Amino acid sequence: MxxxxxxxxxxxxxxxxxxxxxxxxxxxxxxxxxxxxxxxxxxxxxxxxxxxxxxxxxxxxxxxxxxxxxxxxxxxxxxYKTPDGSSNLLRDGDLEGSALVDAWLDVEALQYEPAVHAVFVQHRVIPALGGTPDERVIGDSVGKLREVLEVYEAQLAKHRYLAGDAVSLADLSHFPYTHYFMGMPYATVFDPFPRVKAWWEDLVARPAVRKVAAMMDARRSG
Amino acid sequence: MxxxxxxxxxxxxxxxxxxxxxxxxxxxxxxxxxxxxxxxxxxxxxxxxxxxxxxxxxxxxxxxxxxxxxxxxxxxxxxYKTPDGSSNLLRDGDLEGSALVDAWLDVEALQYEPAVHAVFVQHRVIPALGGTPDERVIGDSVGKLREVLEVYEAQLAKHRYLAGDAVSLADLSHFPYTHYFMGMPYATVFDPFPRVKAWWEDLVARPAVRKVAAMMDARRSG
Missing domain, CATH: 3.40.30.10 (Glutaredoxin)
Structure with a gap:
């Protein structure tokens, strides 16, 4: 082995x-x-x-x-893809399905994460280094995040997950930064989007996600 | 058809x-x-x-x-992958090869392009809208680009292309923004990196790249 x-x-x-x-x-x-x-x-x-x-x-x-x-x-x-496709979180081998996973994974990497990352840096990193958060940067970034969440809310009205009716890497890739973001006061930006909130609750109920969330929190408080 | x-x-x-x-x-x-x-x-x-x-x-x-x-x-x-793999620019079906293409494509999207994009916005977009470029942003972004190019120079000492000895999407994805960047005064940031410059000359000699470069330039001057 x-x-x-x-x-x-x-x-x-x-x-x-x-x-x-x-x-x-x-x-x-x-x-x-x-x-x-x-x-x-x-x-x-x-x-x-x-x-x-x-x-x-x-x-x-x-x-x-x-x-x-x-x-x-x-x-x-x-x-580690299972032969029966039960854990094919990339839809590998499915030309159209994999393209949708790729598209929404690029949205996460290029539109969602930059907005959340900018808030995280201002709210957590800069104060920890003795600096003062730039409220204008936070406001702009929360505004960009709101625009992304509007698109997600509409997409989740059509499908259970971002890239279709089954969970994929495109959904799971949102987990780590969102886990931290939900502990910040700016998390209220999610409130007007009930489908996004339900999607998030669905993701964090997954055993794999719960286990990694505990690892993240243990490290931060350790 | x-x-x-x-x-x-x-x-x-x-x-x-x-x-x-x-x-x-x-x-x-x-x-x-x-x-x-x-x-x-x-x-x-x-x-x-x-x-x-x-x-x-x-x-x-x-x-x-x-x-x-x-x-x-x-x-x-x-x-459109050819059955004999002659144009497999993703290394689809090759577990390790495709992972290297994915890694260097993510470098292009998440490290290279943000630096080049920021310079482009300051040098081309803001003046076109009647504004004044922020020289500090340009300097910071050119500095980040230089750090990325240092990594590329070392990688290209080991392999002809970023993800190995054959061209891939990871290389080609650099073309569009670099085509514009090479027409700006900041293009001198490439000068200390002879392997990167040779890699670029190799890319722009490809018939597909030359054709698209002409389409880009026709539109900008049209």
Whole structure:
């Protein structure tokens, strides 16, 4: 039996948590290896050989080394795809279905996450570094997020999930950052969107998501 | 014979040009349909039904409608993949190869393009709207681009292309924005990176890329 795959980086990082949700969804065996940012391990030669940008996660499966969380997620979901398609979260092999997953995953990466990330930086990161949040940036970003959620609300009126009536990576990829966002006062931006809220409740009820949420929270309070 | 696929949006838009390069690479039959932004056609019900964010491109293949340029590009490359793999620009069916294409495509989308886009907005868009470019934003963005190019230079010392020794979507996806960037004074940021410059010259010598470059330039001067 081959050794378990390795994820380098703590579950508290949203990009790491994205990969962990995929590994949990497919029931893969894996180990998480922390990277010591205080000791600048992320800028050391070993980690830069795994992730040339010095970021987390990095991922190892035997001789294969990967980086970029959505690329790793795709790899995990392809590698552990069940033969009957029951856990085909990419719709691999389905030309139209996979295109819809790709489209909504790009929406998450290029429209949803930049808005949520900007709020997170202003509300959590800058104060932690002794700075003052820029309320204009927060307002602009919450406004952009509202526009994205309007599109989601309309899409979820047509389908149970973003890329159709079955859950996919496009939905799950929203989990890590939204988990943190829902603990901020700006979470009220979700209130006018009942279908989005129901979709979120559905996602966080999944065993894989609950397990990774606990890992994220344990790391942040630890 | 089925009607050709339709791309909605002008070739002058980098996200449209990305899709056109893929269609040209695989030799697909297609038609380009302009969207009249002055008449606010992009915010009209017909276009919003194709692209809920009111952006370009949108894409139609029979009953299938798609948006997000990299998702459309993946669809095109999967649909027209040659049986012998000679134009498999995604390395579809190759678990490790496709993961490397995914990783470097995510680098392009999430690290390279944001830096180039920010310079483009300051240098071209804001002056066209009567504003003054923010030199600090330009300086920060050129600095981020330089860091990305350092990683590319090291990667291209190991492989001829970003995701290995054969060209892939990860390389081609850089073309549209870089085509515009190379016409700006900030293009000197590429000068210290001879392997990146050779990679770029190699890309722009491809017949598909030359054809789309001419379409982009015709639209901008037209």
């Amino acid at each position: 081959s050794p378990p795959v390795r994820v380098l980086g703590s579950a508290a990082f949203t990009n790491v948590a994205r990969v962990l949700v995929c590994l949990e969804e497919v029931g893969a065996e894996y180990e998480v290896v922390d990277i010591d940012f205080h000791a600048k391990e992320h800028k050391g030669p070993d980690h830069l050989a795994r992730n040339p940008f010095g970021q987390v996660p990095a991922f190892q499966d035997g001789d294969l080394t990967l980086f970029q969380s959505r690329a790793i997620s795709r790899y995990v979901l392809r590698k | 089925s009607p050709p696929v339709r791309v909605l949006g002008s070739a002058a838009f980098t996200n449209v040009a990305r899709v056109l390069v893929c269609l040209e690479e695989v030799g697909a039959e297609y038609e380009v349909v302009d969207i009249d932004f002055h008449a606010k056609e992009h915010k009209g019900p017909d276009h919003l039904a194709r692209n809920p964010f009111g952006q370009v491109p949108a894409f139609q293949d029979g009953d299938l409608t798609l948006f997000q340029s990299r998702a459309i590009s993946r669809y095109v490359l999967r649909k």
